[in-house]
Amino acid sequence: MGLEAPIVSAPMGGTAGGVLAAAVSRAGGLGMIGMGSSATAAKLTAELPHVSGLGRPFGIGLVHWVTAAEPELLEVALAARPALLAVSFGDDWSWVEEAHDVGVPVAAQVADVTGARRAVDAGVDVIVARGSEGGGHGEPRIGTLPLLAEVLDAVMVPVLAAGGIGSGRGLAAVLAAGASGAWLGTAFTTCTEASTSDAAREQLLRASGDETVTTRVFDIALEYPWPATLPERVLRNEFFDDFDGREELIDADARAEVAAAVAGEDYRVAPVNAGQGVGMVKESRSAAEVVERLSAEAELLLRRWC
Structure with missing residues (x-):
């Protein structure tokens, strides 16, 4: 995809809009527009102008059961020709062929090696091994590193590690284990471009x-x-x-x-999604600063280790 940094910003509904996706992509990673459980085709359409004409790859992330209820969401996403379309949390894989028919590579989040094999058998191009440390919704079954290692041994497609990765050290660890990159959510929630209040x-x-x-x-x-x-x-x-x-x-x-x-916005009662890497997020930075800092720290550590 021509990325300069092995970083994908997770498509967090309500947080990862077009502004954040564009900022991550400009910084050399892959920015994802996130459409969560309240997604509509109109909401996705409203975010797309931020990445149109960007000149950099971007992605779109959808929730499977939401797209099943509103098929137009998938139509709008495919018409935007993202560099990567992620549709997660479902057992119907018919959308994979639809994406491939228009030349769009696809990704899916998995929580175990069985799910990874099923996704690859269905034609998924990129697996996101989402460990139990991840913020937001998912199956909290296996920790990120054990899951990543098992999935890497089981499939022959690129695998992104997700869950609890909030520092250059964490990024270096999953890259050293064999991941093609990291799928980061909480690390970007406090960025100046995020839709977080x-x-x-x-x-x-x-x-x-x-x-x-x-x-x-x-x-x-x-x-x-x-x-x-x-x-x-x-x-x-x-x-x-x-x-x-x-x-x-x-x-x-x-x-x-x-x-x-x-x-x-009374968060004594209202929820705030966060992964276990939240303790490593100490400052509100631009997306470019986050991508640059994590990449530089990871590169330095990998050089030392190797």
Whole structure:
């Protein structure tokens, strides 16, 4: 794809818009526009002008069950001719052929080696080995490094490592293990180009890695139809403490409380997605600074190790 840095910004819904994707791509990585559970074709269309005419490769990330409900999302994504289209969290692979028919390479996130083999058998070009440390939604089954090692031994396509990678040291580790690059989410959430609100950015910058938890309480409270097998990793807060493990107690009042907290950016109650690498994110930087710093640190370490 002509990348100068082995870094892909994860397509985080609500955070990774066209502005962030363009900034990462200009810096030499692969910027991904993220369309999460609230995605629509209109929302994707609104983000595309930021990467049109960029002169650099960019990607688009979709959630499979969302595209199944709104097929126009896939149509809009393919019409944009991204350098990489990622569609994750589904078992139907018909979209792979649709993408290949128009010359678009595809990626999918997997949580185990069985999923990796299935994806490759379906024609997926790039595997994202997403470890349990990753922020946002996913199957928290295996840690990043054990998963990466097993997937690399099982498939013959490029593999990106995802989950808990927030420093040059982490990037160097997965590259040394054989990954083609890293799929980074939390590391970009506090960038100046991210769509993260100032209040959420403040929460992320002061958090440590041991403050993240996996849960379904916010999906239940906000009535998001994420499957039970795909909880989200978020910063621990008061609402989590009150209802995790007691989801049956989430009633209309609790739902209204979370909805109001989201609207009012009250993160004692509202969720903030974050991976276990959040403790390594200490400053709000530009995407270019993040790409340059992580790449330089990783290169230096790999030279020392080799």
